Amino acid sequence: MSNQISASKQTSGKDVTSTSKKLIVATLLYPDFELMDVFGPLEMFGMSRFINQGLDLKFVSQTGDVVASSAGPKSVCDYSFSDFETCDILMVPGGLGSRQEVNNKELIDWVQAQSERATYVVSVCTGAAILAQADVLTNHCATTNKIAFDWVQGFSASTNWHKKARWVKSDNIYTSSGVSAGTDMSLAILEHLYGREHAEKVAHLTEYVWNHDPDNDGFAI
């Protein structure tokens, strides 16, 4: 589906965007995901198209059926695990449901396999627990939300967990702190892909006050 792009995994953002194909952002949905973990980043990735860099936003769930968020609203999925091929950016949100999904072997295996094929792997909030359980964060730096920090870091002793960080970039893996932090991180991903001016334009179009410093974390204890 995106072999040209995946092949450029080790190159800079500019190489990634040299293809004329849109980057595919696949967001994993599972029951009781957290709304803004998903839709904050997707707002920014979606708005990017108005500055000539459209991304293709897709939802994937285990069965491909509709998935309800923990707050209630339901989203339609584009793919099940079995009919999904690959993506450029794999995004794993957090939410109450992550407490169940860390024990869902089919989901963890899918995340592990897709993480190896994706150019970038991204988690928001307790999505980091799912990445850790899938061995994606082994020997990487990472962060997660404040309230569930101890629970999440229990899934990977070999990860360098940052307690004070809005988000952490570790090679091609981005992990953010809780809920809203994912939106700031998504603009940093756009900056990496398309440059600072591009990310600032997206923030301006959405009238979003972007915290562009990953170390500026007012919620750290």
Place this chain on the structure above:
Amino acid sequence: MSNQISASKQTSGKDVTSTSKKLIVATLLYPDFELMDVFGPLEMFGMSRFINQGLDLKFVSQTGDVVASSAGPKSVCDYSFSDFETCDILMVPGGLGSRQEVNNKELIDWVQAQSERATYVVSVCTGAAILAQADVLTNHCATTNKIAFDWVQGFSASTNWHKKARWVKSDNIYTSSGVSAGTDMSLAILEHLYGREHAEKVAHLTEYVWNHDPDNDGFAI
């Protein structure tokens, strides 16, 4: 559906919350709505349940069918116009689709009728054009997003349009500036309903840096 609550329209937020029923937040969805206009506020309204004030989040569209946002992701609706009764908080998002919907007589008539029955009427971004077209903003103060400001204010000459405002409260009507401003406004609505401490707790749980001053608008020209 919520007659006890609607009957308290003229009272303070504390009276509204004296009922044991959850307040119903009905968000109007139409093709090409903007993601964060909807899901920023719903994140905050949803998180409120962890501080003992749950709100019931529902989606309504003209036909009740699935609705696609302008960025692609699709949401499942709970009601069509014909099977929807009433709500406590009516929320009208913006998005590219608002350019079409201002000419959709059935939608405008529905917004007008529901606005008269709801306790609070809320718009984000160009959702204000729909409210203005439905005569909801007549003799009220209001704002909208920066880029479409001239277009939106053309729908109501009798509205006092605020060009510099993160959001505007005018009696029971809240209108916000572009996209992300709706999230700040939604916390101000929670503050009105349940107090400042409650809203601050919701912001803290979501690791959200709340701009709680409606006049603090860094995007005004």
